[in-house]
Amino acid sequence: MTAIPPPQRSSSRRAVSRRKTLALVITEHLRQEIVTGVRSPGSKISEPTIAAAHDVSRAPVRESLRQLEREGLVVFDAVGRSRVVQLTADDVEDICSIRASLESTAAGHAARRFHAAIEQTLRSNIAEMEEATTLDEVSRLDLAFHAAIMEASGRRRLITAWRAIEPQLRLWLGTLQRLREALSADVLAATLTAHRQLIDVLASGDANAARKAVEVHIASWVCESGGAA
Amino acid sequence: MTAIPPPQRSSSRRAVSRRKTLALVITEHLRQEIVTGVRSPGSKISEPTIAAAHDVSRAPVRESLRQLEREGLVVFDAVGRSRVVQLTADDVEDICSIRASLESTAAGHAARRFHAAIEQTLRSNIAEMEEATTLDEVSRLDLAFHAAIMEASGRRRLITAWRAIEPQLRLWLGTLQRLREALSADVLAATLTAHRQLIDVLASGDANAARKAVEVHIASWVCESGGAA
DNA sequence: GAGGATCAAACTGTCGACAGTTGCGCAGGC
């Protein structure tokens, strides 16, 4: 549980809005802390504390927390206090089922408009994954692979919805990882094979087959241990 | 296009946090204006203007706009300017497909835990709809019926996701309504029949049948004119 | 020693202000 030092900016204040708002920076930092488990599920989050840690006012912190609420990583109680979300087994199951719907729908669209650039992206992701040595790295690349398929669909709304649940997937994957640390060669090999097959199905242009393939892939890979959270 | 006067509170300021935050009030007001078309798709939204109209500072307005962004009714450009969303045909199609997934999944859960109280809620909704005389009223009750099924699933995450797209559905339904004003008796009758059948399927406890029935219902009813937006 | 009242610290919601940026209109040049 290495503490993540907040990106300090005590000097060089007033470096306003270089296209990166403070709220964005804080959001990324908090998200990282949550999905890596530095902030444990259920722990309280205090606006003044975070503001002080980042040497900013509460305004951008508030905005960050609302953003993280949208991402499902933070929950607010009736009186406005915020905590890190505690995912239940039901939550995880729901998230996975939503994810499966979104990705399979997107895969259908992606198959219809598949082209070389997309294939290139996906294949280079596989190449990277072949070199990966840690479970963390594999998880990151796995999500990136699926994100690429979402992007390839070109469907704005599907992508938005997917992005809204992706952080929760990362949180859950992180939780799992902290239980079983090791990177199993079997799992890696299975993932690579499955991803290669997905590319082939997408390249075939068969939307129905693509939908089905993604649905099966997600059901088998990410969500088989849905009750573990 | 009747203008909706903002809930004034010039006097009796400092009536802080009676469980209803200003942000909440403003959010509801803006949402109403957007889904009813008072604010037309693509029109700019200025924080100071809205703040002045409600006689509040920009802080709660900012929070409202972020909330509406989450609901998909407001979009922000790269420099932070906000506008009312302009739904494309693709957007509507995506929203409908997401909705269908969410509701059919929820219906499966709802069928497994169906009980008298839920049936009561659904049947009284139908009773209300039988009395309805305007298209607006029917739409509202229709959404309420589906919301009740979502609630009946008891799945926190599914409900959250559904709530996140529901306002967009209302926006789109509102847009459609403003095109064809009249309430068709045929449509009303069809809806009532379909809803009664849904209750029966749910009451049977057959999760698979419930999922299927909801999927078919949504595909046929709300989204058949998906390209109309 | 247990229970309840009291008080202080901490926190949230909201406000008004300021600085930097963006966009638009107007004036001037071709």
Next chain:
DNA sequence: GCCTGCGCAACTGTCGACAGTTTGATCCTC
């Protein structure tokens, strides 16, 4: 008349402050 550049107005991001509320802890009473 059309295009270009400048200046002003409006807007966003962020700040520090204040008021009311909630929480925890302390202290007093029984």
